[in-house]
Amino acid sequence: MMKNFITILLFSTTAFLTNGAKILGIFPLPGRSHYILGSSLLRELAERGHDVTMISCFSEKEPPKNGTYRDVVVSGLLEAIQEKQKDKTMNMFDIETSDPFTTTVFMGFMMPQLMEMILKDKNVQKLINSNEKFDVVIVEQFLNDAQKALSTHFGAALITFYPIGANFWINPLVGNPSPLSYVPDMMLDYTAPMTFFQRLLNTLLYVFNELFYNLYMFPQQNKMLKKHLPNGPDLYDVLYNTSIVLLNSHSSINQAVPHVPNMIEIGGFHVKPPKKLPNDLQEFLDNSKNGVIYFSMGSNLKSVELPIEKRNAILSTFSKLKQNVLWKWEDDSLPGQPPNVKLSKWLPQQDILAHPNIKLFITHGGHLSTTETIYHGVPILAIPIFGDQKLNAITAVNNGYGLVVPYSQLSEEKLTNTIHEILNNNKYRENAKLRSRIFHDRLMSPMDTAIYWVEYVIRHKGAPHLRVAGLDLPWYQYHLLDVIAFIVLIGSCFLFTFYYFMKIICKKLFFKNRRKLKKQ
Structure with missing residues:
Protein backbone atom coordinates (compact mmCIF):
# COMPACT_ATOMS: atom_id res chain seq x y z
CA MET A 1 0.00 0.00 0.00
CA MET A 2 2.76 2.41 1.01
CA LYS A 3 4.72 1.46 -2.12
CA ASN A 4 1.77 2.35 -4.37
CA PHE A 5 1.19 5.61 -2.50
CA ILE A 6 4.82 6.70 -2.96
CA THR A 7 4.70 5.86 -6.66
CA ILE A 8 1.48 7.83 -7.18
CA LEU A 9 2.87 10.77 -5.19
CA LEU A 10 6.12 10.87 -7.15
CA PHE A 11 4.44 10.82 -10.54
CA SER A 12 1.62 13.18 -9.63
CA THR A 13 4.06 15.83 -8.36
CA THR A 14 6.41 15.57 -11.33
CA ALA A 15 3.97 15.07 -14.18
CA PHE A 16 3.20 18.77 -14.60
CA LEU A 17 6.93 19.58 -14.54
CA THR A 18 7.65 17.24 -17.45
CA ASN A 19 5.21 18.10 -20.21
CA GLY A 20 5.14 15.82 -23.24
CA ALA A 21 8.81 15.72 -24.19
CA LYS A 22 10.32 14.75 -27.54
CA ILE A 23 12.27 11.53 -27.05
CA LEU A 24 14.40 9.64 -29.58
CA GLY A 25 15.25 6.01 -28.89
CA ILE A 26 18.06 4.23 -30.76
CA PHE A 27 17.97 0.46 -30.33
CA PRO A 28 19.91 -0.63 -33.41
CA LEU A 29 20.63 -4.33 -32.88
CA PRO A 30 18.85 -6.74 -35.24
CA GLY A 31 17.96 -9.04 -32.35
CA ARG A 32 14.39 -9.47 -31.15
CA SER A 33 15.39 -9.61 -27.46
CA HIS A 34 17.12 -6.21 -27.67
CA TYR A 35 14.12 -4.74 -29.45
CA ILE A 36 11.78 -6.04 -26.74
CA LEU A 37 13.72 -4.00 -24.18
CA GLY A 38 13.72 -0.82 -26.26
CA SER A 39 10.11 -1.18 -27.26
CA SER A 40 8.97 -1.77 -23.67
CA LEU A 41 10.60 1.45 -22.48
CA LEU A 42 9.71 3.65 -25.46
CA ARG A 43 6.09 2.44 -25.63
CA GLU A 44 5.61 3.23 -21.94
CA LEU A 45 7.05 6.72 -22.41
CA ALA A 46 4.56 7.28 -25.23
CA GLU A 47 1.70 5.91 -23.12
CA ARG A 48 2.58 8.49 -20.48
CA GLY A 49 2.15 11.34 -22.92
CA HIS A 50 5.56 11.82 -24.56
CA ASP A 51 6.32 12.25 -28.26
CA VAL A 52 8.48 9.20 -29.04
CA THR A 53 10.54 8.27 -32.10
CA MET A 54 12.18 4.84 -32.27
CA ILE A 55 15.09 3.88 -34.57
CA SER A 56 15.38 0.10 -34.87
CA CYS A 57 15.22 -2.84 -37.28
CA PHE A 58 11.63 -3.61 -36.29
CA SER A 59 8.28 -1.82 -36.21
CA GLU A 60 5.35 -1.80 -33.82
CA LYS A 61 2.28 -3.66 -35.11
CA GLU A 62 0.12 -2.04 -32.44
CA PRO A 63 1.49 1.45 -31.59
CA PRO A 64 0.67 2.94 -28.18
CA LYS A 65 -2.74 4.53 -27.86
CA ASN A 66 -1.56 7.59 -25.90
CA GLY A 67 1.13 10.14 -26.71
CA THR A 68 2.80 9.98 -30.11
CA TYR A 69 4.84 7.05 -31.38
CA ARG A 70 6.81 6.91 -34.63
CA ASP A 71 8.98 4.10 -36.03
CA VAL A 72 12.11 4.81 -38.09
CA VAL A 73 12.82 1.36 -39.47
CA VAL A 74 16.32 0.50 -40.71
CA SER A 75 15.91 -1.44 -43.95
CA GLY A 76 18.15 -4.29 -45.07
CA LEU A 77 20.07 -5.07 -41.87
CA LEU A 78 17.62 -7.58 -40.41
CA GLU A 79 17.12 -9.18 -43.82
CA ALA A 80 20.89 -9.58 -44.30
CA ILE A 81 21.22 -11.37 -40.96
CA GLN A 82 18.26 -13.65 -41.72
CA GLU A 83 19.71 -14.48 -45.14
CA LYS A 84 23.00 -15.58 -43.57
CA GLN A 85 21.09 -17.80 -41.18
CA LYS A 86 19.12 -19.36 -44.05
CA ASP A 87 22.15 -20.28 -46.14
CA LYS A 88 23.79 -21.86 -43.05
CA THR A 89 26.85 -19.59 -43.20
CA MET A 90 26.16 -18.47 -39.65
CA ASN A 91 25.33 -20.93 -36.87
CA MET A 92 25.41 -19.41 -33.39
CA PHE A 93 26.14 -22.78 -31.76
CA ASP A 94 29.54 -22.83 -33.48
CA ILE A 95 30.88 -19.98 -31.34
CA GLU A 96 30.39 -21.78 -28.01
CA THR A 97 34.10 -22.60 -27.75
CA SER A 98 35.38 -19.10 -28.61
CA ASP A 99 37.68 -17.56 -26.03
CA PRO A 100 36.93 -14.01 -24.75
CA PHE A 101 39.91 -12.45 -26.53
CA THR A 102 38.83 -13.82 -29.92
CA THR A 103 35.22 -12.84 -29.25
CA THR A 104 36.25 -9.27 -28.42
CA VAL A 105 38.20 -8.92 -31.67
CA PHE A 106 35.44 -10.57 -33.73
CA MET A 107 32.77 -8.27 -32.34
CA GLY A 108 35.10 -5.30 -32.61
CA PHE A 109 35.42 -5.83 -36.35
CA MET A 110 31.86 -6.98 -37.07
CA MET A 111 29.71 -4.62 -35.02
CA PRO A 112 30.99 -1.29 -36.46
CA GLN A 113 30.05 -2.53 -39.95
CA LEU A 114 26.52 -3.32 -38.78
CA MET A 115 26.22 -0.07 -36.84
CA GLU A 116 27.36 1.97 -39.85
CA MET A 117 24.42 0.54 -41.78
CA ILE A 118 22.20 2.27 -39.22
CA LEU A 119 23.73 5.72 -39.73
CA LYS A 120 23.71 5.55 -43.54
CA ASP A 121 20.19 4.10 -43.80
CA LYS A 122 17.95 6.33 -45.91
CA ASN A 123 15.25 6.58 -43.22
CA VAL A 124 17.79 7.50 -40.54
CA GLN A 125 19.47 10.02 -42.84
CA LYS A 126 16.08 11.59 -43.53
CA LEU A 127 15.61 12.07 -39.79
CA ILE A 128 19.15 13.43 -39.39
CA ASN A 129 18.53 16.04 -42.09
CA SER A 130 15.06 16.96 -40.84
CA ASN A 131 16.15 19.81 -38.54
CA GLU A 132 14.11 18.24 -35.74
CA LYS A 133 15.03 18.75 -32.10
CA PHE A 134 14.64 16.33 -29.22
CA ASP A 135 14.75 16.73 -25.45
CA VAL A 136 16.53 13.47 -24.82
CA VAL A 137 18.13 10.69 -26.89
CA ILE A 138 18.21 7.17 -25.42
CA VAL A 139 20.89 4.96 -27.02
CA GLU A 140 21.37 1.27 -26.36
CA GLN A 141 25.07 0.70 -25.65
CA PHE A 142 26.49 -2.07 -27.84
CA LEU A 143 29.69 -1.11 -29.71
CA ASN A 144 27.81 1.76 -31.35
CA ASP A 145 29.34 4.80 -29.67
CA ALA A 146 29.23 6.91 -32.87
CA GLN A 147 25.44 6.92 -32.67
CA LYS A 148 25.63 8.81 -29.38
CA ALA A 149 26.61 11.88 -31.38
CA LEU A 150 22.98 12.10 -32.51
CA SER A 151 22.22 13.50 -29.06
CA THR A 152 24.43 16.51 -29.79
CA HIS A 153 23.12 16.71 -33.37
CA PHE A 154 19.53 16.97 -32.13
CA GLY A 155 20.39 19.26 -29.19
CA ALA A 156 19.37 16.67 -26.62
CA ALA A 157 20.57 15.17 -23.36
CA LEU A 158 22.05 11.67 -23.71
CA ILE A 159 20.75 8.65 -21.81
CA THR A 160 22.54 5.34 -22.29
CA PHE A 161 20.60 2.12 -21.93
CA TYR A 162 22.69 -0.94 -21.13
CA PRO A 163 20.98 -4.34 -21.66
CA ILE A 164 22.76 -6.12 -18.80
CA GLY A 165 24.59 -5.16 -15.59
CA ALA A 166 27.57 -2.84 -15.09
CA ASN A 167 30.79 -4.07 -16.72
CA PHE A 168 33.72 -2.98 -18.87
CA TRP A 169 31.60 -1.81 -21.81
CA ILE A 170 29.92 0.91 -19.76
CA ASN A 171 31.96 1.49 -16.57
CA PRO A 172 34.78 3.63 -18.06
CA LEU A 173 32.25 5.88 -19.84
CA VAL A 174 30.75 7.09 -16.55
CA GLY A 175 33.78 6.69 -14.27
CA ASN A 176 32.35 3.69 -12.43
CA PRO A 177 34.88 1.72 -10.36
CA SER A 178 35.13 -1.96 -11.20
CA PRO A 179 37.69 -3.73 -8.98
CA LEU A 180 39.28 -6.55 -10.96
CA SER A 181 39.74 -8.49 -7.74
CA TYR A 182 36.06 -9.42 -7.49
CA VAL A 183 34.21 -8.09 -10.58
CA PRO A 184 34.74 -10.52 -13.49
CA ASP A 185 34.44 -9.57 -17.16
CA MET A 186 31.05 -10.56 -18.58
CA MET A 187 32.75 -12.87 -21.11
CA LEU A 188 34.19 -14.98 -18.29
CA ASP A 189 32.14 -17.54 -16.37
CA TYR A 190 33.66 -16.46 -13.06
CA THR A 191 31.98 -15.27 -9.90
CA ALA A 192 33.41 -13.88 -6.68
CA PRO A 193 35.53 -14.97 -4.96
CA MET A 194 37.88 -15.65 -7.87
CA THR A 195 41.00 -17.79 -7.66
CA PHE A 196 44.42 -16.28 -8.30
CA PHE A 197 44.52 -17.48 -11.91
CA GLN A 198 40.98 -16.27 -12.53
CA ARG A 199 41.95 -12.83 -11.24
CA LEU A 200 45.06 -12.96 -13.43
CA LEU A 201 43.03 -13.75 -16.57
CA ASN A 202 40.45 -11.14 -15.60
CA THR A 203 43.22 -8.54 -15.35
CA LEU A 204 44.81 -9.55 -18.66
CA LEU A 205 41.43 -9.36 -20.39
CA TYR A 206 40.82 -5.91 -18.92
CA VAL A 207 44.18 -4.63 -20.21
CA PHE A 208 43.51 -6.21 -23.60
CA ASN A 209 40.09 -4.55 -23.80
CA GLU A 210 41.49 -1.16 -22.78
CA LEU A 211 44.10 -1.31 -25.53
CA PHE A 212 41.73 -2.67 -28.17
CA TYR A 213 39.00 -0.12 -27.52
CA ASN A 214 41.21 2.94 -27.17
CA LEU A 215 43.62 2.12 -30.01
CA TYR A 216 41.14 0.63 -32.49
CA MET A 217 37.45 0.72 -31.57
CA PHE A 218 37.02 4.36 -30.55
CA PRO A 219 39.09 5.72 -33.49
CA GLN A 220 36.95 3.63 -35.86
CA GLN A 221 33.78 4.95 -34.29
CA ASN A 222 35.10 8.50 -34.61
CA LYS A 223 35.75 8.00 -38.34
CA MET A 224 32.24 6.65 -38.76
CA LEU A 225 30.81 9.65 -36.94
CA LYS A 226 32.70 12.15 -39.13
CA LYS A 227 31.64 10.31 -42.28
CA HIS A 228 27.91 10.32 -41.61
CA LEU A 229 27.67 13.46 -39.45
CA PRO A 230 30.15 15.82 -41.20
CA ASN A 231 29.28 18.70 -38.87
CA GLY A 232 28.99 16.48 -35.84
CA PRO A 233 31.12 16.62 -32.71
CA ASP A 234 34.26 14.66 -32.04
CA LEU A 235 33.47 11.26 -30.53
CA TYR A 236 35.44 12.06 -27.38
CA ASP A 237 33.17 15.06 -26.74
CA VAL A 238 30.10 12.80 -26.42
CA LEU A 239 31.64 9.51 -25.30
CA TYR A 240 31.76 10.58 -21.63
CA ASN A 241 28.72 12.84 -21.73
CA THR A 242 25.98 10.44 -20.61
CA SER A 243 23.45 11.98 -18.23
CA ILE A 244 22.37 8.64 -16.77
CA VAL A 245 22.81 4.95 -17.54
CA LEU A 246 19.76 2.72 -17.28
CA LEU A 247 21.06 -0.72 -16.31
CA ASN A 248 18.91 -3.75 -17.01
CA SER A 249 20.14 -5.40 -13.80
CA HIS A 250 19.20 -5.99 -10.17
CA SER A 251 20.85 -7.57 -7.16
CA SER A 252 18.39 -10.48 -7.32
CA ILE A 253 19.83 -11.36 -10.74
CA ASN A 254 23.35 -9.96 -10.85
CA GLN A 255 26.33 -9.84 -8.53
CA ALA A 256 26.31 -6.76 -6.29
CA VAL A 257 28.87 -4.29 -7.70
CA PRO A 258 29.62 -0.55 -7.30
CA HIS A 259 27.47 2.03 -9.12
CA VAL A 260 28.13 5.76 -9.47
CA PRO A 261 25.09 8.06 -8.85
CA ASN A 262 24.04 8.26 -12.50
CA MET A 263 23.76 4.48 -12.92
CA ILE A 264 20.18 3.40 -12.32
CA GLU A 265 19.16 -0.27 -12.02
CA ILE A 266 15.84 -1.09 -13.73
CA GLY A 267 16.29 -4.85 -14.18
CA GLY A 268 13.03 -6.59 -15.11
CA PHE A 269 11.29 -3.42 -16.32
CA HIS A 270 10.12 -5.25 -19.45
CA VAL A 271 8.32 -8.02 -17.52
CA LYS A 272 4.55 -7.63 -17.52
CA PRO A 273 1.81 -9.29 -15.45
CA PRO A 274 0.79 -12.61 -17.07
CA LYS A 275 -1.90 -12.57 -19.74
CA LYS A 276 -4.35 -15.30 -20.71
CA LEU A 277 -2.65 -18.04 -22.74
CA PRO A 278 -3.93 -19.31 -26.10
CA ASP A 441 10.87 -6.18 -2.96
CA ARG A 442 11.39 -2.65 -4.32
CA LEU A 443 10.19 0.83 -3.41
CA MET A 444 8.99 1.40 -7.00
CA SER A 445 8.47 -0.92 -9.93
CA PRO A 446 11.44 -1.06 -12.34
CA MET A 447 9.38 0.52 -15.13
CA ASP A 448 8.26 3.40 -12.88
CA THR A 449 11.90 3.83 -11.86
CA ALA A 450 12.98 4.02 -15.52
CA ILE A 451 10.31 6.57 -16.43
CA TYR A 452 11.05 8.68 -13.36
CA TRP A 453 14.74 8.96 -14.21
CA VAL A 454 14.19 9.69 -17.92
CA GLU A 455 11.87 12.52 -16.92
CA TYR A 456 14.35 13.60 -14.21
CA VAL A 457 17.01 14.13 -16.87
CA ILE A 458 14.56 16.20 -18.93
CA ARG A 459 13.51 18.30 -15.92
CA HIS A 460 17.09 18.98 -14.85
CA LYS A 461 18.51 19.70 -18.31
CA GLY A 462 20.76 16.68 -18.50
CA ALA A 463 21.32 16.36 -14.72
CA PRO A 464 25.06 17.23 -14.86
CA HIS A 465 25.19 17.20 -11.05
CA LEU A 466 25.13 13.37 -11.16
CA ARG A 467 28.37 13.21 -13.12
CA VAL A 468 31.42 12.05 -11.12
CA ALA A 469 34.63 14.09 -11.18
CA GLY A 470 36.68 11.03 -12.14
CA LEU A 471 35.59 11.49 -15.77
CA ASP A 472 37.58 14.74 -15.97
CA LEU A 473 40.83 13.18 -14.79
CA PRO A 474 43.50 11.83 -17.14
CA TRP A 475 43.89 8.07 -16.84
CA TYR A 476 47.16 8.29 -14.93
CA GLN A 477 45.58 10.58 -12.32
CA TYR A 478 42.43 8.46 -12.06
CA HIS A 479 44.55 5.41 -11.23
CA LEU A 480 46.85 7.52 -8.98
CA LEU A 481 49.87 6.54 -11.05
CA ASP A 482 51.41 10.01 -10.55
CA VAL A 483 50.97 9.69 -6.77
CA ILE A 484 52.37 6.16 -6.80
CA ALA A 485 55.32 7.33 -8.92
CA PHE A 486 55.95 10.22 -6.49
CA ILE A 487 55.85 7.90 -3.46
CA VAL A 488 58.18 5.42 -5.19
CA LEU A 489 60.56 8.27 -6.12
CA ILE A 490 60.60 9.73 -2.61
CA GLY A 491 60.93 6.26 -1.09
CA SER A 492 63.76 5.42 -3.46
CA CYS A 493 65.55 8.68 -2.64
CA PHE A 494 65.17 7.99 1.08
CA LEU A 495 66.47 4.44 0.71
CA PHE A 496 69.36 5.62 -1.47
CA THR A 497 70.25 8.37 1.02
CA PHE A 498 69.96 5.95 3.93
CA TYR A 499 72.13 3.42 2.06
CA TYR A 500 74.71 6.10 1.18
CA PHE A 501 75.07 7.33 4.79
CA MET A 502 75.15 3.80 6.17
CA LYS A 503 77.87 2.97 3.69
CA ILE A 504 79.94 5.99 4.85
CA ILE A 505 79.41 5.13 8.51
CA CYS A 506 80.37 1.49 7.91
CA LYS A 507 83.52 2.56 6.08
CA LYS A 508 84.55 4.88 8.91
CA LEU A 509 83.96 2.17 11.50
CA PHE A 510 85.86 -0.33 9.37
CA PHE A 511 88.93 1.93 9.01
CA LYS A 512 88.81 2.90 12.66
CA ASN A 513 88.83 -0.77 13.69
CA ARG A 514 91.72 -1.49 11.31
CA ARG A 515 93.81 1.29 12.89
CA LYS A 516 93.17 -0.15 16.34
CA LEU A 517 94.25 -3.59 15.20
CA LYS A 518 97.48 -2.21 13.67
CA LYS A 519 98.39 -0.39 16.92
CA GLN A 520 97.92 -3.60 18.86
Missing part, protein backbone atom coordinates in the same frame (compact mmCIF):
# COMPACT_ATOMS: atom_id res chain seq x y z
CA ASN A 279 -6.42 -22.14 -25.60
CA ASP A 280 -4.12 -24.93 -26.84
CA LEU A 281 -1.30 -23.88 -24.50
CA GLN A 282 -3.66 -23.38 -21.57
CA GLU A 283 -5.10 -26.87 -21.99
CA PHE A 284 -1.65 -28.43 -22.41
CA LEU A 285 -0.34 -26.80 -19.23
CA ASP A 286 -3.50 -27.37 -17.19
CA ASN A 287 -3.80 -31.05 -18.15
CA SER A 288 -0.16 -32.01 -17.52
CA LYS A 289 -0.66 -33.82 -14.21
CA ASN A 290 3.11 -34.33 -13.70
CA GLY A 291 4.00 -30.78 -14.66
CA VAL A 292 5.70 -29.23 -17.68
CA ILE A 293 9.31 -28.54 -18.61
CA TYR A 294 9.66 -25.45 -20.80
CA PHE A 295 12.56 -25.50 -23.29
CA SER A 296 13.67 -22.46 -25.29
CA MET A 297 17.07 -21.30 -26.53
CA GLY A 298 15.91 -17.69 -26.97
CA SER A 299 15.39 -15.54 -30.04
CA ASN A 300 18.90 -15.59 -31.53
CA LEU A 301 19.75 -19.26 -31.01
CA LYS A 302 17.58 -21.59 -33.08
CA SER A 303 16.88 -25.08 -31.73
CA VAL A 304 16.41 -26.22 -35.32
CA GLU A 305 20.13 -25.54 -35.92
CA LEU A 306 21.26 -27.96 -33.21
CA PRO A 307 23.58 -30.68 -34.58
CA ILE A 308 21.80 -34.01 -35.03
CA GLU A 309 23.69 -35.76 -32.22
CA LYS A 310 22.79 -33.00 -29.74
CA ARG A 311 19.17 -32.97 -30.88
CA ASN A 312 18.89 -36.75 -30.56
CA ALA A 313 20.35 -36.64 -27.04
CA ILE A 314 17.69 -34.09 -26.08
CA LEU A 315 14.88 -36.08 -27.74
CA SER A 316 15.94 -39.32 -26.07
CA THR A 317 16.01 -37.59 -22.68
CA PHE A 318 12.58 -35.97 -23.12
CA SER A 319 10.98 -39.22 -24.30
CA LYS A 320 11.75 -40.90 -20.96
CA LEU A 321 10.38 -38.13 -18.73
CA LYS A 322 7.02 -38.37 -17.00
CA GLN A 323 6.64 -34.60 -17.38
CA ASN A 324 5.37 -33.02 -20.59
CA VAL A 325 7.73 -30.74 -22.51
CA LEU A 326 6.93 -27.48 -24.26
CA TRP A 327 9.66 -26.79 -26.83
CA LYS A 328 10.24 -23.64 -28.88
CA TRP A 329 11.08 -25.30 -32.19
CA GLU A 330 11.43 -23.14 -35.33
CA ASP A 331 10.22 -25.67 -37.91
CA ASP A 332 6.95 -27.34 -38.87
CA SER A 333 8.03 -30.78 -37.72
CA LEU A 334 10.59 -32.54 -35.53
CA PRO A 335 11.78 -36.00 -36.62
CA GLY A 336 11.42 -38.45 -33.73
CA GLN A 337 9.16 -36.13 -31.72
CA PRO A 338 8.00 -37.97 -28.54
CA PRO A 339 4.28 -37.88 -27.64
CA ASN A 340 4.95 -35.87 -24.46
CA VAL A 341 6.57 -33.02 -26.40
CA LYS A 342 4.57 -30.08 -27.79
CA LEU A 343 6.24 -27.79 -30.37
CA SER A 344 5.70 -24.17 -31.30
CA LYS A 345 7.67 -21.70 -33.43
CA TRP A 346 6.83 -18.91 -31.00
CA LEU A 347 5.76 -19.02 -27.36
CA PRO A 348 4.62 -16.28 -24.93
CA GLN A 349 7.49 -16.99 -22.54
CA GLN A 350 6.52 -14.64 -19.71
CA ASP A 351 2.96 -15.99 -19.58
CA ILE A 352 4.15 -19.60 -19.73
CA LEU A 353 6.63 -19.15 -16.87
CA ALA A 354 3.78 -17.73 -14.77
CA HIS A 355 1.80 -20.98 -14.99
CA PRO A 356 1.98 -23.01 -11.74
CA ASN A 357 2.54 -26.27 -13.64
CA ILE A 358 5.94 -25.16 -15.00
CA LYS A 359 8.50 -27.21 -13.07
CA LEU A 360 11.72 -26.31 -14.91
CA PHE A 361 12.98 -23.91 -17.55
CA ILE A 362 15.72 -25.28 -19.86
CA THR A 363 17.33 -22.18 -21.31
CA HIS A 364 20.43 -20.77 -22.99
CA GLY A 365 20.88 -18.53 -19.97
CA GLY A 366 20.22 -15.22 -21.74
CA HIS A 367 19.74 -12.17 -19.55
CA LEU A 368 16.07 -11.67 -20.39
CA SER A 369 15.24 -15.35 -19.85
CA THR A 370 17.13 -15.32 -16.53
CA THR A 371 15.27 -12.19 -15.44
CA GLU A 372 11.88 -13.64 -16.37
CA THR A 373 12.49 -16.96 -14.63
CA ILE A 374 13.54 -15.15 -11.44
CA TYR A 375 10.47 -12.91 -11.68
CA HIS A 376 8.27 -16.02 -11.62
CA GLY A 377 10.47 -18.13 -9.31
CA VAL A 378 11.14 -21.03 -11.70
CA PRO A 379 14.42 -23.02 -11.45
CA ILE A 380 16.58 -23.34 -14.56
CA LEU A 381 18.84 -25.74 -16.37
CA ALA A 382 21.19 -23.62 -18.48
CA ILE A 383 22.95 -24.62 -21.70
CA PRO A 384 24.96 -21.41 -22.32
CA ILE A 385 26.57 -20.66 -25.68
CA PHE A 386 28.05 -17.13 -25.86
CA GLY A 387 28.22 -13.63 -24.43
CA ASP A 388 27.01 -13.21 -20.86
CA GLN A 389 25.12 -16.53 -20.90
CA LYS A 390 27.91 -18.49 -19.20
CA LEU A 391 28.19 -15.85 -16.47
CA ASN A 392 24.40 -15.89 -15.94
CA ALA A 393 24.45 -19.68 -15.77
CA ILE A 394 27.23 -19.94 -13.18
CA THR A 395 25.50 -17.20 -11.15
CA ALA A 396 22.35 -19.36 -11.11
CA VAL A 397 24.42 -22.29 -9.85
CA ASN A 398 26.06 -20.21 -7.12
CA ASN A 399 22.69 -18.81 -6.02
CA GLY A 400 21.19 -22.30 -5.90
CA TYR A 401 18.29 -21.92 -8.34
CA GLY A 402 19.78 -23.77 -11.30
CA LEU A 403 22.38 -26.07 -12.79
CA VAL A 404 24.50 -25.99 -15.96
CA VAL A 405 25.05 -28.52 -18.71
CA PRO A 406 27.91 -27.20 -20.87
CA TYR A 407 27.00 -27.44 -24.56
CA SER A 408 30.21 -29.35 -25.29
CA GLN A 409 29.21 -31.95 -22.66
CA LEU A 410 25.56 -32.22 -23.68
CA SER A 411 24.59 -35.90 -23.75
CA GLU A 412 21.54 -37.96 -22.85
CA GLU A 413 23.08 -39.15 -19.60
CA LYS A 414 24.28 -35.71 -18.48
CA LEU A 415 21.01 -34.01 -19.41
CA THR A 416 18.84 -36.71 -17.79
CA ASN A 417 20.78 -36.70 -14.52
CA THR A 418 20.70 -32.90 -14.29
CA ILE A 419 16.97 -32.67 -14.98
CA HIS A 420 16.21 -35.28 -12.31
CA GLU A 421 18.47 -33.53 -9.80
CA ILE A 422 16.58 -30.25 -10.20
CA LEU A 423 13.12 -31.82 -10.24
CA ASN A 424 13.74 -34.11 -7.27
CA ASN A 425 15.62 -31.65 -5.05
CA ASN A 426 13.27 -28.99 -3.74
CA LYS A 427 16.13 -26.57 -2.87
CA TYR A 428 16.30 -25.31 -6.48
CA ARG A 429 12.65 -24.23 -6.49
CA GLU A 430 12.94 -22.76 -3.00
CA ASN A 431 15.99 -20.71 -4.01
CA ALA A 432 14.21 -19.57 -7.18
CA LYS A 433 11.27 -18.38 -5.04
CA LEU A 434 13.70 -16.62 -2.67
CA ARG A 435 15.27 -14.77 -5.61
CA SER A 436 11.80 -13.87 -6.85
CA ARG A 437 10.91 -12.31 -3.48
CA ILE A 438 14.10 -10.23 -3.57
CA PHE A 439 13.29 -9.18 -7.15
CA HIS A 440 9.83 -7.90 -6.21
